[in-house]
Amino acid sequence: xxxxxxxxxxxxxxxxxxxxxxxxxxxxxxxxxxxxxxxxxxxxxxxxxxxxxxxxxxxxxxxxxxxxxxxxxxxxxxxxxxxxxxxxxxxxxxxxxxxxxxxxxxxxxxxxxxxxxxxxxxxxxxxxxxxxxxxxxxxxxxxxxxxxxxxxxxxxxxxxxxxxxxxxx
Numbered sequence: 001x002x003x004x005x006x007x008x009x010x011x012x013x014x015x016x017x018x019x020x021x022x023x024x025x026x027x028x029x030x031x032x033x034x035x036x037x038x039x040x041x042x043x044x045x046x047x048x049x050x051x052x053x054x055x056x057x058x059x060x061x062x063x064x065x066x067x068x069x070x071x072x073x074x075x076x077x078x079x080x081x082x083x084x085x086x087x088x089x090x091x092x093x094x095x096x097x098x099x100x101x102x103x104x105x106x107x108x109x110x111x112x113x114x115x116x117x118x119x120x121x122x123x124x125x126x127x128x129x130x131x132x133x134x135x136x137x138x139x140x141x142x143x144x145x146x147x148x149x150x151x152x153x154x155x156x157x158x159x160x161x162x163x164x165x166x167x168x169x
């Protein structure tokens with residue numbers, strides 16, 4: 001009986017430690033060279049209460065692709081948005097975690113010759129928008145070179161989710 005308890009405790013501890021080491025990795029061709037890379041995030045100086053600088057760095061498996069920082073962010077969800085601007089490279093979406101509020105910006109980045117830059121202004125989203133499965137950005141199927149941005153806004157004492165087509169370069 002004692003051996004069984006020790007075995008169960010050891011397995012549970014191993015499982016818990018393994019869970020802590022898991023990092024979210026997302027695959028894509030972010031530099032347009034035809035080879036898949038993956039991206040992952042690391043958080044620096046952020047407590048459970050979001051005290052500190054709370055910077056999240058997005059890294060790439062290909063060390064020739066420079067990482068970039070989003071702040072404030074306590075980690076977050078990465079998205080491979082595909083090639084939104086028709087430049088041959090997958091674009092990156094990032095939805096940051098934070099300790100308060102349901103309002104969060106959704107960031108969209110594209111790789112330029114000088115490094116990562118925002119493709120559009122941060123998109124204001126509310127958790128209602130996410131619960132309704134209304135993703136913040138996608139290619140506009142009717143207008144080449146445009147994306148449809150879906151955003152949350154406070155209007156007439158309520159949260160409204162609206163969409164519009166926007167030209168991207």
